[in-house]
Amino acid sequence: MSLSRKRKKELQKLQKQAGNLWEAQQVLVGEAATVAREASRQLGHYGREQVKPQVQASYGKYAAPYVDKGKKVVNSTVIPAAGAVVGSALSVWDAANEQRSHLASGRGFALPSSWAKAAPVPAKKGIGAGGVIAIILGVAAAVGVLYAAWQTLRADDELWVADDPLRAPDA
Numbered sequence: 001m002s003l004s005r006k007r008k009k010e011l012q013k014l015q016k017q018a019g020n021l022w023e024a025q026q027v028l029v030g031e032a033a034t035v036a037r038e039a040s041r042q043l044g045h046y047g048r049e050q051v052k053p054q055v056q057a058s059y060g061k062y063a064a065p066y067v068d069k070g071k072k073v074v075n076s077t078v079i080p081a082a083g084a085v086v087g088s089a090l091s092v093w094d095a096a097n098e099q100r101s102h103l104a105s106g107r108g109f110a111l112p113s114s115w116a117k118a119a120p121v122p123a124k125k126g127i128g129a130g131g132v133i134a135i136i137l138g139v140a141a142a143v144g145v146l147y148a149a150w151q152t153l154r155a156d157d158e159l160w161v162a163d164d165p166l167r168a169p170d171a
Contacts, residue, residue: 073127
């Protein structure tokens with residue numbers, strides 16, 4: 001089926017208009033990428049100059065006392081308790097080995113001298129190990145959310161640049 005000359009001219013004119021529009025869009029997209037890069041740079045400056053100092057001040061005012069308290073709890077309670085548990089486990093291990101050696105030598109059953117008196121249990125004070133773990137998990141979750149937000153909001157230059165910037169579509 002053949003097209004008339006009038007239709008061919010109209011199609012050529014339409015193709016030329018489409019090419020011009022495509023070129024204009026590519027220029028516009030290039031300018032938008034430039035604006036987005038500059039906005040990203042300005043946002044970085046704003047974050048360093050405005051947001052970061054306020055976050056640090058808020059952390060120092062609200063979270064730092066609890067973090068320091070958590071460190072003190074870990075150093076004064078958790079570490080000694082863990083040491084006591086490990087020490088107790090090793091003494092039980094030693095007692096079991098001693099008992100085995102008594103049985104193997106034919107001397108019979110004997111209680112170790114360290115089992116004669118039970119140690120007093122210290123009274124529980126402050127935040128427990130579960131609280132410390134909950135604080136650590138909460139901080140880790142907050143850091144994860146902030147990282148995801150940063151990844152979402154950062155500028156990605158590859159999204160703004162076309163593969164073939166000035167090639168017009170085929171009509």
